[in-house]
Amino acid sequence: MxxxxxxxxxxxxxxxxxxxxxxxxxxxxxxxxxxxxxxxxxxxxxxxxxxxxxxxxxxxxxxxxxxxxxxxxxxxxxxxxxxxxxxxxxxxSADPDDQAAxxxxxxxxxxxxxxxxxxxxxxxxxxxxRVHPDLQERLHAIASCIPPDVRAELAPYRPARAAREAAIAHGQPDALGVRCEWCGAEAGEPCRRRRIGPDGGARGSAPRATPHPGRLDRAAAQQPAMA
Known part of the structure; x- marks a missing residue:
């Protein structure tokens, strides 16, 4: 002033x-x-x-x-x-090469x-x-922001997720929606291969592309309750 x-x-x-x-x-x-x-x-x-x-x-x-x-x-x-x-x-708006400006x-x-x-x-x-209108239309059409062709290309690099999506698409139970009692994988996580050593301890826990059969049975048993 x-x-x-x-x-x-x-x-x-x-x-x-x-x-x-x-x-x-x-x-x-x-x-x-x-x-x-x-x-x-x-x-x-x-x-x-x-x-x-x-x-x-x-x-x-x-x-x-x-x-x-x-x-x-x-x-x-x-x-x-x-x-x-x-x-x-x-x-x-100035030229980036003109540091002073x-x-x-x-x-x-x-x-x-x-x-x-x-x-x-x-x-x-x-x-x-607010969601961009183009993205909103894509989400309504394919229920995902990832295009189907890109999802198909990614499938070999995330086999557990690809198997889960294929099972859900065919109306099969969502095995990853429940906890696996065999390997201890929590809901949403893929099952793991447990190699047991001579001393009874686990020697490895590599992720499996498919869930354990017991997990599939448990998901199928709970499917009516989860629907």
Whole structure:
């Protein structure tokens, strides 16, 4: 705020709280100089939600204490921090090989956001919470964001999942939907080959492409309850 804006702010505050009014010309001049020194870098108002008069009125309305410059400076600093925390630097339009121009554009954008001259730039994917229409249509058509041809190419690299999907597609019980009592695999995990050594301890636990027969029987027995 410049001195004219500080004077207007003090006049507004004086109408709401006469205790801040200085009738002596020298005291009024000193008050104006003090407030300008402390609030010179704080704008009177911005296009995006900041107004020093609103802050002053809120303080006078809620606090029994006479307003001080810090009662406006502190909310302004909180306002700046909040805007910068919500801001995500957009890609500058400057040439990336021109480091000075690239950096200057980033700094200028951040300064505009911090000063309230520009709105924070946020990622649409984070703030909107809406699924893209093309992806929504794909999900309705194939019930997965992975296209069928890609899923077929991935099948050799994840045989247990491919077998599970094929069984479900043919109406067979979902063996991976229950725990395997033989190898101890939890629901959702593939069965494992347990090689038992002479001492009775397990020597290996490589994943199986197909579940153990006992797990299939258990899934089939629970299928009516799971449906």
């Amino acid at each position: 410049d001195r004219r804006e500080i004077a207007a702010l003090l006049a507004y505050i004086g109408r709401l709280d006469p205790r801040t009014t200085r009738t002596d010309q020298g005291e009024a001049r000193d008050q104006l100089a003090q407030w300008h020194e402390l609030l010179g870098d704080v704008p009177l108002a911005t296009p995006h939600g900041w107004d020093a008069r609103v802050t002053a009125r809120q303080h006078i309305r809620l606090s029994p204490y006479q307003i001080l410059p810090a009662d406006i400076a502190r909310p302004w600093e909180s306002y700046r921090r909040d805007r910068l925390q919500r801001h995500t630097d957009p890609t500058p 690239w950096t200057a554009e980033l700094v200028g954008t951040r300064h505009a956001v911090a000063s309230g001259a520009a709105a924070p730039a946020t990622h649409r994917q984070i703030t909107s919470g």
